[in-house]
Amino acid sequence: MKNxxxxxxxxxxxxxxxxxxxxxxxxxxxxxxxxxxLGFLKAIVWPAFLVYEAFRQLLMN
Numbered sequence: 001m002k003n004x005x006x007x008x009x010x011x012x013x014x015x016x017x018x019x020x021x022x023x024x025x026x027x028x029x030x031x032x033x034x035x036x037x038l039g040f041l042k043a044i045v046w047p048a049f050l051v052y053e054a055f056r057q058l059l060m061n
Contacts, residue, residue, distance in 0.1 A: 015047070022046040 026039030042049070 018046060019043055 023040055023043035026042050027036045030036035030039045
């Protein structure tokens, strides 16, 4: 039985570049060590912020 699998690494690459960009942005705007740590944590979950803001903008009348 032949196993047809396809690997798409594009999503991972986009997420990785977005993570780096978000980490630089959030950490550069931090005013202290713990705010930098919070910025790093925000950079990990940046897609959630993006989707939330997109839905918020689309659903506003």
